[in-house]
Amino acid sequence: MVWLTQTSMCLAQKVLLVGKLRILHRLERLRTFKFIRDPNAFELMADETRRRVIYLLRAKEMTVSQLAAELQKSPQAIYHHIRKLLDSALVEVAREERVDHFIETYYRASAEVFEFIHGEGGSEKYGEQRTREALQALKQLGIEARVDDEIISRLMKISKQMNELALTADMEEKIQQLEGIDFIGKKHVADYTNLLTMSDKQFEEWLNFERTRRNLLKSAVSGPMQVQAQNPKRN
Numbered sequence: 456m457v458w459l460t461q462t463s464m465c466l467a468q469k470v471l472l473v474g475k476l477r478i479l480h481r482l483e484r485l486r487t488f489k490f491i492r493d494p495n496a497f498e499l500m501a502d503e504t505r506r507r508v509i510y511l512l513r514a515k516e517m518t519v520s521q522l523a524a525e526l527q528k529s530p531q532a533i534y535h536h537i538r539k540l541l542d543s544a545l546v547e548v549a550r551e552e553r554v555d556h557f558i559e560t561y562y563r564a565s566a567e568v569f570e571f572i573h574g575e576g577g578s579e580k581y582g583e584q585r586t587r588e589a590l591q592a593l594k595q596l597g598i599e600a601r602v603d604d605e606i607i608s609r610l611m612k613i614s615k616q617m618n619e620l621a622l623t624a625d626m627e628e629k630i631q632q633l634e635g636i637d638f639i640g641k642k643h644v645a646d647y648t649n650l651l652t653m654s655d656k657q658f659e660e661w662l663n664f665e666r667t668r669r670n671l672l673k674s675a676v677s678g679p680m681q682v683q684a685q686n687p688k689r690n
Contacts, residue, residue: 489566489631496543501584504528505536509545509564516549516561537562545569582614583607590675601675609671617664620657622649 499505507526511517519537523530540546541562549563590602622630622645630645653661 489569493543496545497582498580499539499543499545501580502536504532505540508533508536508540509569512546512562512564513567516563518559518561522562582611586610586614593676599677600672601677606671606675610668613664613668613671617661617668620649620653620661620664622652626652 500509504526508522511522511525517525519530519534522528522537523533526533537546541548544565546562547565549561552559552561586607587602590600590606593600626648627645630641630648633641633644636644650658
């Protein structure tokens with residue numbers, strides 16, 4: 456009995472250890488940060504259901520049926536979204552498990568955080584939607600901003616011009632592959648590298664774009680004195 460008990464405990468510990476190793480292995484393979492330049496990916500993320508799928512798959516691996524139950528959609532509809540996300544490398548197959556006579560496929564997001572770059576062929580429709588949502592969200596902070604097509608178009612144009620001064624895709628990829636540093640750290644590295652690699656002329660252009668964007672936003676805000684009152688220490 457003692458031998459059986461010890462053997463059972465040993466096997467249980469091994470199973471638990473293997474389970475932990477598998478989990479750690481999956482987490483290690485999940486990239487922290489990923490740059491997205493594919494125009495198709497912009498279009499895909501304009502859909503709310505696909506954004507929710509990405510959100511869920513960042514937290515844990517899930518099957519199509521699990522996603523369908525969570526989002527209250529049909530499995531067929533979810534599978535359609537998954538196929539598109541797979542094609543754009545926003546989602547990947549994490550593992551497969553046999554259940555009776557069927558193979559269950561588990562999916563996960565291909566990174567914890569996606570950085571969408573608008574500068575080179577990014578979807579204008581997606582960029583416009585995200586810009587509009589950001590302006591509308593200012594109201595929750597007590598800032599009444601005018602949200603119209605002209606403001607959005609001008610902000611998009613400035614963002615595109617600023618992105619043209621951003622890092623090259625090769626440098627972004629190198630930063631993405633840095634080890635021992637998390638997403639926030641990589642963002643800092645990218646910002647510092649961008650500032651260091653800019654020429655003086657490019658830096659002045661970047662500052663001018665920032666001034667133009669700030670002035671444009673201020674012109675879109677009604678009651679600017681109310682915004683200043685919330686931050687009395689700022690000039």
